[in-house]
Amino acid sequence: MKDTSHINALENEAVYIFREVAAQFEKPVLLFSGGKDSITLVRLAQKAFWPAKIPFPLMHIDTGHNFPETIEFRDRLVEELGLELIVRSVQDSIDQGKVKEESGRYSSRNSLQTTTLLDAIDEFKFDACIGGARRDEEKARAKERIFSVRDDFGQWDERSQRPELFDMLNGQIELGQNVRVFPISNWTELDVWSYIKEEEIEIPSIYFAHKRKVFLRDGLIWSHSDYVYQEEDEEVLERMVRFRTVGDMSCTAAVFSEASDIESVVAEIRDSTISERGARIDDKRSEAAMEKRKQQGYF
Amino acid sequence: MEVLKIATAGSVDDGKSTLIGRLLYDTKSLTTDKLEAIEKRSKKNGYDYLDFSLATDGLVAEREQGITIDVAHIYFSTKKKSYIIADTPGHVEYTRNMVTGASTSQAAIILIDARKGVIEQTNRHFFINNLLRVKEVIVAINKMDLVEFSEERYNGIKADFEQLMAKRDYEDQKITFIPVSALKGDNVVNRSQSMTWYKGETLLEHLEGLDLAAVSNVGTPRFPVQYVIRPKTDEHHDFRGFAGKVYGGELSVGDEVVALPSQTRSKIKEIYFHDKKYQTASRRSSVTITLEDEINLSRGDMLVKAGDLPTIDKQFTATISWMDSENLIPGKKYVVQHGVNKVLAKVATINHKIHPDYSGIDEKADSLGMNDIAEVTFKLNKPIFYDQFKKHRTNGSFILIDMQSNNTVGAGFIGR
Structure with missing residues (x-):
């Protein structure tokens, strides 16, 4: 039998982070968009807890303006893996009058998702939301922590983030706060694609x-x-x-x-x-x- | 692909961000859209050159003030290696950021402004990389274009730095000097035409040549239990796996192990990564281990090889780096997070503050403020299983968490 030295360093790191989430939080959730990064997260979570099932649900914040292929894919994946899926929709937030539909040339429901997400966190009392954001994507994300604390209003205070040393992740929070967790923080776009290829992961x-x-x-x-x-x-x-x-x-x-x-x-x-x-x-x-x-x- | 993590250290205006931007530019890692954004911004700021620091300064306040506030992570890769650079800012919370960056890095780049030479801050940068036992240190003497690419100046700075090296505690550290101009691109990726007197490697050549196995700190195997996996399904009814990361060395099937704190003995039955079985779990792999015997183990406990026990004690002395705006005072209680294990700790005594300038003068102190480094003795509410930081970088380090704010307020390295 072989040793584990060939296993990708980034994969080992992500598995470690998933286990920290399961151990340190009471109600984690994996934010699932149907995109390649969140699909990769699901595979990593499977690996982290095998032979047990992934010990938290997936949640999709649905803008209602999805590519139909993504939604079909999402439903099939959840069914195959026997996972729990929560869907909360931006349309409901609009109907409740909490947000207004944008209009004009550049209108999008993308930024409206924030309200729906924060309401869902509140509704289910999630204390950790796992996301597929990566530091290489964007300059502000390059400053993001792996465990990123958000206040009662879901806000990111970029000026006073907790230092993260060695492998130690501090998930201690007060009631009402939550932590955004980014297990593939250190992956680049190419790393994700290479992983999808090696692992033969199905994508939309x-x-x-x-x-x-x-x-x-x-x-x-x-x-x-x-x-x-x-x-x-x-x-x-x-x-x-x-x-x-x-x-x-x-x-x-x-x-x-x-x-x-x-x-x-x-x-x-x-x-x-x-x-x-x-x-x-x-x-x-x-x-x-x-x-x-x-x-x-x-x- | 190999991944090398590098921390940078330098004072304000030493050109850290510019150096990183130059590395990205000359390795063609900046994509067209990012380059366009830099061009646009450089013009807006009225510069007649491309300001590469804009590639890394991510926050609005940073771009406005032209400074780096928070640790940023930058990624690039060559055919040989993937690189992660922690760009650590050099002011207000400098020690905190530098310690943080160095803790996850195998290599460090210390920048020196060729016009200023070795200054007090250089002592601190070197001291911290030495304290954290970063194996590979590159001293980049920058802004050589502003001292007419003078070999004499370079040699003078090198000689000054070598005086510091004589005082260091961690002697296995390898130190390499490279004269560069980040702004003009000399000796970063491409060889300098203006410094033909320098025969050594460029910065990138040096990084490419580093042997990852040689720059990693190796000790004895330690396996802190992160999470217990009990599926309780028909198929895996009796499965009881201990999930965690292997630190320091390897563990193999059949190894005789001791569970801490119970000191119960057993043997490793299986090693899994996902659904595949392995004979050996390598250093830093996140595996799941099953044992021959049913023994009680939960998060925070540890598996070690029989005959290779760590220290098991309810008190320890450590060098700590204080990172909070509120002072550390004797008698106050904190949470010590040692790996994945948490215990309550009380500050017994602050033995002395350490001057990070290698002056050797240690000062008595009643409290510690932000950026202070000191030797402190802690008493714990229950024993932990630790090694000296010198012997084991992972099992010899911990963080301190404030019980009220829940913030990470300090980091510690066990041993005198």
Whole structure:
């Protein structure tokens, strides 16, 4: 029999973090978007607790503007693994009058998710929310801790974060506070894709090249859809595209690609000169877009 | 792929962020959109060069003030290695940030401004990397372009730094000097055309050549139990696995082990990573272990090899780095988190404060403030199983948690 030395250092680290969450918190939840990062998290959680089941539920904050492929995928995964799935929807927050739908050219439900998320945390009294954010994604996220404490209002105080030394994670909090946990903090986009390839993890089909009706705006490729605001003079084209990052349809831009399998996707990411977040419309709003959203409780 | 973690240390304006930005730029790790953002911002700030520090300063306040506030993690990779750089800021909470960065790193880069040479802060940077036993230290003498790329200046600074080295406690530390200009790109990734007198490696060449096994601290195997896995399903009815990370050395199936604190003996029956069985669990692997005998073990307990026991004691003396704005005072109680084990601790005595300038003068103190480093004796409400930090970097370190704020207020390294 072999030894464990070939196991990826990042995988060992993530498994360790998952076990710390299960041991230190009473009501953890895994925030699941149906994107590749949260799918990777589910695989890592399976590994951390095998042969026991993952000891916490998944939660999807549903903007209602999803790619249908993502939702199908989500439901199948949950069913296959016998996991509990909680869905809370932005539409409900709008109906309750807590948030207002944005309007106009750049309208999106992406930032509205924060209210729905904070309400759900309150409803279920979650004390730890596990997310797939990575430090390499964005400058404000580069400053994020692995255990990141949020106050009663879900806010991130970037100026007074707890230092994290060696492997020791301090999850002590007061009632009402919660911790956002990022087990793949130290992974890069390429690390995630390489892992998906090695582990043969199934991901939604929109990550691979497919024909789609799109239109061009500000140098980005937008999906033609009822959920996405489109000017009359913005011409609909049919092109081979794929998505590098998957959020809500209104905030995720596609890339032109012929990469139809995981090998060619990994090769494409390795040679790419554009960052993953370069295709996120939500980050283009301003240089500090992510920092502002995080302060308000975005994950 | 190998992952090397590097901490940086330097004073304000020594050009840390610029050096990291230069590494990213010259290794072509900056993507087009990030580069465009830097160009846009540099222009807005009225610079006639590209300000690479903008690649790492992530918070609004940092960009506005042109300083780094909080530890940022930066990622890049070459064909050989993946690198994670902890960019640790050099002011207000400098010691805290530096200790934090060094604690997870195998290598450190200490920056010196060639115009200023070795200053008081350099002592501190070196002292901390020495205290934390970072094996590989690179002294980057930066801003060589502002001293006319003078070999004489470089040699003078090197000689000053070597005087510090004579006083250090941790002698296995390897130290390498490299003259660089982060702004102009000399000797960072590409060889300098202006310093042909320097025959050594560039910074990146040096990092690429580091042997990861050699820069890691190795000790005896320790296995703190993180979590007990009991599936209670039909298929795995009797499964009782101890999940945790192996530190210091390896553990293999058949090894005779002692469970602490009960001191019960057993043998390792199986080692799992996910659903696969292994003969040996390597250092730093997160495995699940089953034992031949039914013994009582829970989170915070530890498995060690028979005949290789750590110290089991209700008190210890440690060098601590204080990180909170509220002072540490004798008699006050804190939570000691030692790995995954938590115990209550009382500050018995502050033995003395340590001057991180290698002056050797130790000062009596009634309390400790932010950035202080001191030798402190603690009494615990129950025994922990520790090694001296010198012998075991993981099992010899702990953090202190304030019982009211729940914040991490200090870090400690056991031993005198």
